[in-house]
Amino acid sequence: xxxxxxxxxxxxxxxxxxxxxxxxxxxxxxxxxxxxxxxxxxxxxxxxxxxxxxxxxxxxxxxxxxxxxxxxxxxxxxxxxxxxxxxxxxxxxxxxxxxxxxxxxxxxxxxxxxx
Amino acid sequence: xxxxxxxxxxxxxxxxxxxxxxxxxxxxxxxxxxxxxxxxxxxxxxxxxxxxxxxxxxxxxxxxxxxxxxxxxxxxxxxxxxxxxxxxxxxxxxxxxxxxxxxxxxxxxxxxxxxxxxxxxxxxxxxxxxxxxxxxxxxxxxxxxxxxxxxxxxxxxxxxxxxxxxxxxxxxxxxxxxxxxxxxxxxxxxxxxxxxxxxxxxxxxxxxxxxxxxxxxxxxxxxxxxxxxxxxxxxxxxxxxxxxxxxxxxxxxxxxxxxxxxxxxxxxxxxxxxxxxxxxxxxxxxxxxxxxxxxxxxxxxxxxxxxxxxxxxxxxxxxxxxxxxxxxxxxxxxxxxxxxxxxxxxxxxxxxxxxxxxxxxxxxxxxxxxxxxxxxxxxxxxxxxxxxxxxxxxxxxxxxxxxxxxxxxxxxxxxxxxxxxxxxxxxxxxxxxxxxxxxxxxxxxxxxxxxxxxxxxxxxxxxxxxxxxxxxxxxxxxxxxxxxxxxxxxxxxxxxxxxxxxxxxxxxxxxxxxxxxxxxxxxxxxxxxxxxxxxxxxxxxxxxxxxxxxxxxxxxxxxxxxxxxxxxxxxxxxxxxxxxxxxxxxxxxxxxxxxxxxx
Numbered sequence: 001x002x003x004x005x006x007x008x009x010x011x012x013x014x015x016x017x018x019x020x021x022x023x024x025x026x027x028x029x030x031x032x033x034x035x036x037x038x039x040x041x042x043x044x045x046x047x048x049x050x051x052x053x054x055x056x057x058x059x060x061x062x063x064x065x066x067x068x069x070x071x072x073x074x075x076x077x078x079x080x081x082x083x084x085x086x087x088x089x090x091x092x093x094x095x096x097x098x099x100x101x102x103x104x105x106x107x108x109x110x111x112x113x114x115x
Numbered sequence: 116x117x118x119x120x121x122x123x124x125x126x127x128x129x130x131x132x133x134x135x136x137x138x139x140x141x142x143x144x145x146x147x148x149x150x151x152x153x154x155x156x157x158x159x160x161x162x163x164x165x166x167x168x169x170x171x172x173x174x175x176x177x178x179x180x181x182x183x184x185x186x187x188x189x190x191x192x193x194x195x196x197x198x199x200x201x202x203x204x205x206x207x208x209x210x211x212x213x214x215x216x217x218x219x220x221x222x223x224x225x226x227x228x229x230x231x232x233x234x235x236x237x238x239x240x241x242x243x244x245x246x247x248x249x250x251x252x253x254x255x256x257x258x259x260x261x262x263x264x265x266x267x268x269x270x271x272x273x274x275x276x277x278x279x280x281x282x283x284x285x286x287x288x289x290x291x292x293x294x295x296x297x298x299x300x301x302x303x304x305x306x307x308x309x310x311x312x313x314x315x316x317x318x319x320x321x322x323x324x325x326x327x328x329x330x331x332x333x334x335x336x337x338x339x340x341x342x343x344x345x346x347x348x349x350x351x352x353x354x355x356x357x358x359x360x361x362x363x364x365x366x367x368x369x370x371x372x373x374x375x376x377x378x379x380x381x382x383x384x385x386x387x388x389x390x391x392x393x394x395x396x397x398x399x400x401x402x403x404x405x406x407x408x409x410x411x412x413x414x415x416x417x418x419x420x421x422x423x424x425x426x427x428x429x430x431x432x433x434x435x436x437x438x439x440x441x442x443x444x445x446x447x448x449x450x451x452x453x454x455x456x457x458x459x460x461x462x463x464x465x466x467x468x469x470x471x472x473x474x475x476x477x478x479x480x481x482x483x484x485x486x487x488x489x490x491x492x493x494x495x496x497x498x499x500x501x502x503x504x505x506x507x508x509x510x511x512x513x514x515x516x517x518x519x520x521x522x523x524x525x526x527x528x529x530x531x532x533x534x535x536x537x538x539x540x541x542x543x544x545x546x547x548x549x550x551x552x553x554x555x556x557x558x559x560x561x562x563x564x565x566x567x568x569x570x571x572x573x574x575x576x577x578x579x580x581x582x583x584x585x586x587x588x589x590x591x592x593x594x595x596x597x598x599x600x601x602x603x604x605x606x607x608x609x610x611x612x613x614x615x616x617x618x619x620x621x622x623x624x625x626x627x628x629x630x631x632x633x634x635x636x637x638x639x640x641x642x643x644x645x646x647x648x649x650x651x652x653x654x655x656x657x658x659x660x661x662x663x664x665x666x667x668x669x670x671x672x673x674x675x676x677x678x679x680x681x682x683x684x685x686x687x688x689x690x691x692x693x694x695x696x697x698x699x700x701x702x703x704x705x706x707x708x709x710x711x712x713x714x
Contacts, residue, residue: 088549093513094513
């Protein structure tokens with residue numbers, strides 16, 4: 001059953017992405033730049049989450065960017081986290097906060113030291 | 116039971132009695148034993164009108180909560196549904212009725228719509244094929260519910276959202292109707308003042324209804340001199356600020372619903388001997404809060420910093436009273452002492468309760484988070500750095516503090532800056548979406564539509580002018596012995612209440628400029644009184660004003676108005692009415708959408 005479930009799940013994600021795409025178009029028509037951009041980012045995030053889920057098997061889909069980063073850091077997937085942080089231009093301050101708390105929660109003092 | 120309603124300047128018990136009479140009449144219409152099926156939302160407000168005993172007197176034997184499926188068995192002749200006119204509820208009722216018909220004993224079905232019957236709902240019942248099953252379909256007009264001796268509320272949760280976001284003015288119609296009921300019971304209100312779009316609508320509807328009933332003039336000496344209608348969006352700032360009165364803080368922290376608060380039980384564990392404190396209560400402690408409780412009436416509107424002193428003073432008085440027994444020598448004296456005992460014991464338990472509540476609140480108000488949050492609020496209200504990104508808000512987002520807290524602060528900054536620079540606004544919005552999730556884009560949109568959050572359109576920020584003219588910030592607010600309403604927020608005087616205060620003296624003409632800066636028209640109407648009903652005012656007699664907050668009012672604003680009523684040279688007493696009692700959190704929550712997240 002798993003492939004069926006997986007494909008259903010993909011279909012749903014595709015449907016969601018296409019709805020978001022039409023939202024982007026509408027926002028552009030309404031000249032709501034901010035909302036168009038935010039929606040576009042949400043689509044990028046969803047795609048990124050799907051890729052990582054398939055590669056690493058972490059449950060990410062639907063989490064906010066911040067929560068995605070937190071999960072990644074807490075399981076030690078630092079590379080993709082770095083990439084997200086750069087791609088989405090997360091402010092440094094917020095990212096440092098997150099990294100420190102995530103590493104502290106994990107009690108990964110070595111990494112915290114390096115950082 | 117409802118004694119606290121009659122002590123005030125205006126006897127609100129008349130309104131409650133009228134509501135009870137209507138209820139009795141309806142119940143008697145359905146002869147025989149009855150069971151009531153409640154729309155759960157209504158139980159709270161109804162509790163303020165009638166206790167179970169009244170229902171019991173009218174042969175109500177069982178009560179259920181409305182839910183899908185089959186009705187619980189009950190050996191009664193009538194089933195009465197008490198519901199709000201909502202389509203989704205009609206579907207549930209239809210389901211109830213259909214699954215019922217198969218059973219043997221026939222029961223009669225009735226519906227009581229609160230506050231009004233609706234064609235749409237009846238149509239829905241018809242479509243479901245059950246309309247014919249009902250013996251009585253009636254409406255129970257319950258617009259304004261007496262809450263306390265000087266407070267009326269419609270308990271209409273979504274009024275602000277409907278009026279300012281969805282452009283649905285149904286609640287304004289109910290407001291106007293409610294005010295007509297008030298005028299039928301307490302006489303025509305000769306003067307109407309108002310500020311805001313919704314206020315204008317309500318006044319127009321009232322005047323029109325008045326013309327329609329032109330023939331049936333009430334011959335009652337007017338109790339109210341003035342009605343003031345205020346739109347909530349005239350003063351968006353006040354509800355965003357953290358209330359600092361005792362009652363306000365109870366509401367901010369625990370939430371007061373229909374005059375009741377639920378508190379964590381640990382502090383209220385009864386210390387009984389022999390039990391060794393084994394079984395702590397796990398149910399939250401439920402307390403009723405109103406002016407019927409002497410001590411609560413005394414401290415509810417004080418700034419929280421003055422509550423401790425008031426409680427310890429009361430404690431001394433009570434223990435002194437108990438000491439009196441040693442002085443009682445003659446039988447007569449002892450008898451007198453004993454007769455006072457129940458009253459003293461009630462006072463003592465009330466003191467114990469409020470000491471516990473005050474301790475609970477103090478744990479929070481002395482915390483660093485509370486202090487930091489308050490500092491930022493006060494900076495915004497005094498106009499410090501409202502034009503750039505605030506580092507405290509940034510930090511709170513980074514730590515993913517509750518979203519509503521963030522939204523309250525960001526909206527407050529926006530209001531105090533007459534809108535945020537596009538760059539600052541977009542930064543906050545992006546931070547919120549990235550941290551809490553994209554779905555909150557809808558909430559942010561709602562906040563923008565209602566004006567709580569907005570981009571700056573002109574470079575001129577008129578908030579400082581408003582603040583100065585209306586004296587919204589008082590440096591030397593005295594919390595212990597207040598001399599100005601600003602004590603309710605430890606420095607900030609609620610804009611809405613300032614408008615009320617200025618209206619009474621020296622009049623709105625003195626602040627034309629500021630009124631123009633605030634949204635919506637301001638107006639004055641007069642309703643002619645039939646000859647002979649003009650009030651002859653005694654020397655030194657106070658005027659009575661009914662202040663109606665369209666879209667909600669906070670406990671701190673109520674406290675400020677009560678303070679004005681008590682001021683000796685004030686000359687005006689206030690009765691407060693509103694669509695809903697709110698605080699910043701419940702208010703913002705009512706503007707949030709809950710999209711169904713299905714991945």
